[in-house]
Amino acid sequence: MKCSCSAIAAAALLVGSVSAQTFRRLGACPTLGCVFPPDQADFLAGQFFDIRLEVHQPKNGSEFIGLPLDENFTFTIAKTGGAAKLVTDYFKIQDPKLEKWNFTWFEDLFARDAKTPTLVNVASKAYRRVALYEPGEYTATLTYNNGSKTEATWNVRDLAEERKAKNIILFIGDGMSTASITAARLIGHKSINGKYQTTMAMDKFPVLGHQMTHSLDSFITDSANSASALNTGHKSTVNCLNVYADSSKDPFDDPKVETIAEMFHRLTGGHIGIVSTAYIADATPAALVSHTRARSQYEAIVDTYLNGVQNYTWTDVPIDVIFGGGAEQFYPPALGGKTYQGKDYYDEFAKQDYQIIQNRTSMLSLDVKEKALGIFTVSNMAKWLDRNVYTQNMNQSLSPTGDKKPALDQPGLKDMTLKAIDILQARSGDKGYFLLSEAASIDKMLHVLDYDRALGELLELDDTVKATIAHLNATNCLKDTLILVTADHGHGFDVMGSVDQHYLAAQNVDRKKRDAIGVYEQSGLSQYINTGNLTYTDSSFPSNWDPRYTLFQGLMADPDRRENWSVHKSGPREPAAEIEEDSDDFYVNPKDGAEGIMLNGTLPVENDQGVHSLSDVPVYAMGPCQELFGSTYSSIDIFYNMAECFGLAKGSPQEDGTA
Amino acid sequence: MKCSCSAIAAAALLVGSVSAQTFRRLGACPTLGCVFPPDQADFLAGQFFDIRLEVHQPKNGSEFIGLPLDENFTFTIAKTGGAAKLVTDYFKIQDPKLEKWNFTWFEDLFARDAKTPTLVNVASKAYRRVALYEPGEYTATLTYNNGSKTEATWNVRDLAEERKAKNIILFIGDGMSTASITAARLIGHKSINGKYQTTMAMDKFPVLGHQMTHSLDSFITDSANSASALNTGHKSTVNCLNVYADSSKDPFDDPKVETIAEMFHRLTGGHIGIVSTAYIADATPAALVSHTRARSQYEAIVDTYLNGVQNYTWTDVPIDVIFGGGAEQFYPPALGGKTYQGKDYYDEFAKQDYQIIQNRTSMLSLDVKEKALGIFTVSNMAKWLDRNVYTQNMNQSLSPTGDKKPALDQPGLKDMTLKAIDILQARSGDKGYFLLSEAASIDKMLHVLDYDRALGELLELDDTVKATIAHLNATNCLKDTLILVTADHGHGFDVMGSVDQHYLAAQNVDRKKRDAIGVYEQSGLSQYINTGNLTYTDSSFPSNWDPRYTLFQGLMADPDRRENWSVHKSGPREPAAEIEEDSDDFYVNPKDGAEGIMLNGTLPVENDQGVHSLSDVPVYAMGPCQELFGSTYSSIDIFYNMAECFGLAKGSPQEDGTA
Incomplete structure (x- = not known):
């Protein structure tokens, strides 16, 4: 989003854009003037879309600037090389009623823990079901807060209109x-x-x-x-x-x-x-x-x-x-x-x-x-x-x-x-x-x-x-x-080797169980094909889902869980269970992964599954x-x-x- | 490898091929007669290669069959549709001297722990620097142990000889x-x-x-x-x-x-x-x-x-x-x-x-x-x-x-x-x-x-x-x-989100530190580009390797380690250290990953790194x-x-x- 803002807003923007990652005031709007579709949006010629404009007035927090909520913002559209027109003129539509609301957000995890939300007042308009037909670049400009501007570059792609597939x-x-x-x-x-x-x-x-x-x-x-x-x-x-x-x-x-x-x-x-x-x-x-x-x-x-x-x-x-x-x-x-x-x-x-x-x-x-x-x-x-x-x-x-x-x-x-x-x-x-x-x-x-x-x-x-x-x-x-x-x-997800299920089950200590895992040359060959008793008419499925040597496979981000790298015969797996009801704290599901290795996860503990x-x-x-x-x-x-x-x-x- | 073996050998093969995964007698040779290049090998027309034949005599273990070591095996090659010729005739080469040796292997991890290796005697010949010129399919046949056969299908690819790139x-x-x-x-x-x-x-x-x-x-x-x-x-x-x-x-x-x-x-x-x-x-x-x-x-x-x-x-x-x-x-x-x-x-x-x-x-x-x-x-x-x-x-x-x-x-x-x-x-x-x-x-x-x-x-x-x-x-x-x-x-390897380094460092408990990790919408945007003071003439490298919000990234199979998802400024990382010298037992390197989360690995403990x-x-x-x-x-x-x-x-x- 190219922006040309007052000095105060610029300072606020800098703080906001650098620190606000886990939470953001509004995703595609680092400034206080928001245009949707935002800067860098592409369009198919003739595709319908709505336009939403928002002007934000943070009432506290790092972006507080002490200006009144601007209800008189303007919005223009210009094809590159052409004159900017008011959106109502450009699309030949009526100006809609101004909408107002407010919302709160946390600037980071510390603010969340401290329960100190930031309040933002909003003035907004929406223009519904418009379309751009001429391929090329457009500049959409929101002017607010006494001359601050949010410019969005929109690109209508130049594609052939001839149909090639039925x-x-x-x-x-x-x-x-x-x-x-x-x-x-x-x-x-x-x-x-x-x-x-x-x-x-x-x-x-x-x-x-x-x-x-x-x-x-x-x-x-x-x-x-x-x-x-x-x-x-x-x-x-x-x-x-x-x-x-x-x-x-x-x-x-x-x-x-x-x-x-x-x-x-x-x-x-x-x-x-x-x-x-x-x-x-x-x-x-x-x-x-x-x-x-x-x-x-x-x-x-x-x-x-x-x-x-x-x-x-x-x-x-x-x-x-x-x-x-x-x-x-x-x-x-x-x-x-x-x-x-x-x-x-x-x-x-x-x-x-x-x-x-x-x-x-x-x-x-x-x-x-x-x-x-x-x-x-x-x-x-x-x-x-x-x-x-x-x-x-x-x-x-x-x-x-x-x-x-x-x-x-x-x-x-x-x-x-x-x-x-x-x-x-x-x-x-x-x-x-x-x-x-x-x-x-x-x-x-x-x-x-x-x-x-x-x-x-x-x-x-x-x-x-x-x-x-x-x-x-x-x-x-x-x-x-x-x-x-x-x-x-x-x-x-990936596969890194094989697991000798017999050996895994025969060991009593987790660090010893890890020896059941074979990497590189010890990964061996797949035992899922044509080694068991199950057969299907279509040969593109395993004939044996439960071989002695299973895949050593996994995800890179998990809840706490117990892994045995073995088929879950009783239905889809539930790797983690809530420690107590409504605690939002998930730990190894005691019913899952028998004979396996207990592994601590890396995801926040409210996650009961991978991401x-x-x-x-x-x-x-x-x-x-x-x-x-x-x-x-x-x-x-x-x-x-x-x-x-x-x-x-x-x-x-x-x-x-x-x- | 297509094989036509005696009943005893067939039974041995079944045991061997199903159980031997972590270790194998010889990778591309599940039978007792080995042909290299093995079955399914492709060749470029005119490419030099050596041929190695081995006949194995297991002296104990699941493949023991009580036959003497066969030193009189034969090897023929036939182009599909053509007659089989002795390898010496086919390539117009002398028969080399018979070689003999033995080796031992473990049939599985239990055998390794019990220190019960299997001994195998080998009779072998090698034919050096031959080539196949005519594209198409060949059948190479090793005959050993009174009529057992190992057949290898070789394929010389039919490629144009015209050069297209300098x-x-x-x-x-x-x-x-x-x-x-x-x-x-x-x-x-x-x-x-x-x-x-x-x-x-x-x-x-x-x-x-x-x-x-x-x-x-x-x-x-x-x-x-x-x-x-x-x-x-x-x-x-x-x-x-x-x-x-x-x-x-x-x-x-x-x-x-x-x-x-x-x-x-x-x-x-x-x-x-x-x-x-x-x-x-x-x-x-x-x-x-x-x-x-x-x-x-x-x-x-x-x-x-x-x-x-x-x-x-x-x-x-x-x-x-x-x-x-x-x-x-x-x-x-x-x-x-x-x-x-x-x-x-x-x-x-x-x-x-x-x-x-x-x-x-x-x-x-x-x-x-x-x-x-x-x-x-x-x-x-x-x-x-x-x-x-x-x-x-x-x-x-x-x-x-x-x-x-x-x-x-x-x-x-x-x-x-x-x-x-x-x-x-x-x-x-x-x-x-x-x-x-x-x-x-x-x-x-x-x-x-x-x-x-x-x-x-x-x-x-x-x-x-x-x-x-x-x-x-x-x-x-x-x-x-x-x-x-x-x-x-x-x-x-993959990336699953971002890590708030300030929040990670400020928490005292591992399960609380995990809250520093932001997934989905909380992953936010990359802070590695154009947010720091470092600049390089080439814009295709990060300007800041140490931002507040780093990548939540990792491997799926690791040694025990401490993760802080932060740049290792003092040189390449050493995630795990040997518990005591020559113990072959690696645990979290106490000098690595300050402020991070202790994570137990899944790899066998002799691994000090990923795979x-x-x-x-x-x-x-x-x-x-x-x-x-x-x-x-x-x-x-x-x-x-x-x-x-x-x-x-x-x-x-x-x-x-x-x-």
Whole structure:
């Protein structure tokens, strides 16, 4: 953010920007005058977005300057080389009502411990649903506090408008970094003398790239913020779905940015599908059409899938197919559900002509010409390892009907994805489709340090990619379809060797147990393939999840835990347990990691699980426009490349006057 | 290894192959009849290699079968579709003398603890310096023990013989995985609102690939074995340099494979250069021309640089330029050196017309038309962070002359690489050159958990790549030169957030200190760039290595240590110290990590440092043949792609009768 501020503000800025890291007054606004979209934002030509302006008056703390709250700030926009115009003139819109609120924040951890928050008064305006059509650079200038200025440089990318792909299928392996792919290959594919006899479907993609996943205002992202970058071409703040985070309390008034699904439907009539192994209101699936500061607004997110954005005029997107978990946001409160306005969302979807199904068997016999909602379980869907190997763990009260019976007949990602493709294919005709297919529990199982389940999910994703390619090939649609496989962020995960489970269990002292670990030449070979009694029809999964020599694997940042590097047969792992209820203090779960080594964590003790990491994540591309996805680039470039492939850049408003 | 063994041998094989992981009788030989090169080996047409056959007779243990040692084994080779010929007929060579020896091994950790080794008698033959010229599949068959067979399928790749690049520069960031590149970018390049204002040179490479780094016989590699794969197209065993590991005691009789440098010189007269920030006999530089089972044969390796392989007829390669550390293998024992046959290797090189230089100043004024040996320090070269920021650490008795003075005037990787290019350019004329430039201490500093120094080395590598491109461009050589940047293996390293150093130091209890760590939105932004007082002419390095908010970074497998996530100002870190001398039991170094958190490690306690990891590592390519290096492939494919780019495949022996 270039700024030209008074001397007092400059001093305050310096203090603020250097010390405020753990907490910040407002992420992308180091000065007291805030512009969203902020400096350095990129735009697709014709993409809708909201503008939010805020002027901050800190009432105490290091940024206190003693000026009154400026309610008369002005905002201009200039194309480079052109004259600055007031925003109302530039977009030919009315000036909105001034909004005012206040908020508090802690300047650092010492202030948090001392309970000395800083109070900030805010004057703000928001301009809704505008668009820039002409490619090039713009300067947006907020003038406030008697001449202080916040200048934001905006860049509308110059992309070809010609459409090159009919369909895009975006596979997201949530939390999948390169090391986890390498580990999955090691346990799922056979190698002889260092030569793999088979490899992953991802390994065969012709184009590989790396994307940088960092946030707008922090270098570690969550899945909401990173999904927003992939879906809108705008990086934002942790917990945000397709909005920039403003400082107001309302999680639905933050400045929105139009998503690729929304533009694709608005401009081409293309069809949309969402498949995830998470609860379906989770961040990654939600990011196709939701707009909120708070990813935890699950009930509203489910309503958005059906009814679109409610509180503002926005792009409405019918969704052809939604498959996933999270039944608790569908069945009504009477059955224990937690739904938007207490409604039964199975009924709500049915009223709008969705076929409603709740198990794999029904899914397989769906009419592909009609819209479909498939919700297969409460919460996240069952993991591949539990569906296929440790099936006794399916016996939990997770029925998607809310009747507390088990959800035994759950599909996997492959079945869901292939059926979603059939529905989209049948319904979209010449218009094409955009499908998200998310392997959500790579991330969820890495969070709980359940490495085996995470790798099972990753192998299932790869199996799904393989089956998708075969299916598209069989229906002669492969050549029209861009297939992308990527992640939204990494986990600090890797494999460093092997663990002799017999030896580990036979030692009594932790420091002696560590001798069970073999590194370098003592890591040996993978014993997960073709050494046990279990066999599956698909050879791309381990035949033995519980060999004598397991992987010595782990995360780099953990809660206190006990590690035995052995498969967790009784269901997803819970590495840490709360010392006492509501203490927010987690310690080694006494029921976890039998025979293992007690390890102290490094994360703050309120963390009961691992966290995301910085690492760039891989992008695999195949199909029309694949050449755009090589090399190294920002996460937002995936949006622009997909938009270019769909030809969504628009140099002028649509004739129907919608923009 | 396909095998057709007697029932007894089959049972023994099953036991052996399932239980023997931590230790193995002989890595690539699960049966009792061993063929090297083993099953699944690939070859470049015309590449020299040795064949080693072994028949094993276990005298006790789980593989004991009570047969006499078979000294009358036979070995045949057949091209697919052709008749099997005795190896002596196939290559028109004499049958060598039978060799016999024995060795012992432990079948597992229990056997090691119980001190119950297994004794194995061996009968063996070796066939030296043969080559296969016709592309396609071959079956090599060892027949032993009354009809047991070990069949190896060999594949000679069918590559075009046309040369496409004049020069290849291979940059190796030792131990550099994707996450460390991401972290280096974060501390070395400025980002505004999530958009990098500059990026790494590597980020700008047009082609990105991933290479799988695993060994022939273990899934974690070391740098010798991985360098062998890159240099010969043959994966081998930990500690091996361009040989397959046989079971004999002699580290110089193992079956060799010709390297790219050797073939390039033999077939085209191309010139060779070696630059490394390690001691120059270290594995990565050694792998251009050395052939030994034991990478620790430093003295012999230095002799090989000058005099080639001594004990067998092999390809001789003059090396134009050698720059690095490791003076102790050059100055004579009288000065404390440890050299081959006690000779003074500065003298030995000088006798063969090398210019000998021992500091940066002399290096810069070298005559580029003459060969040059530059050795700048004892041991590994000084780190970028110590050369440029914490310069007081240069005051150590490391002078390359052996006079125990400091080695203050050391060049960095950039200076060495640019000078090496000038020498190679001047001397090679139309023949072209192959240059290895290794940033060795990314790995060495990750091993000792000294993250800051590791990232400094990585940024120096990137700065070297950037300067190399500019230099080649300025001399109009860029278009003729394939530039590769890759690693030999990863480390389980990543960044998970930030650490408030003020808060960390102010807490008294470890579990409270953990609150200093900020994850997700609390990670904030990098404070390493443009926030301190230090400035460098090159903007691609941090201006402040000691900010209030440092990176929360680490490895996934460690010794016991104390972590404070803060720069180690007094020189490279030593995280763990031996509890008592020769105890082989390492615990937290009491002098390391002041104010930090005590963390118990997971590695066996004889480890005083971290270890390598499994993760695929990135490959960046630019120049002729760059398109060969996209997607995902084995480390050996880098050899075949480079060989294809140089046009080194030969469908028939050279006319001079050398093969």
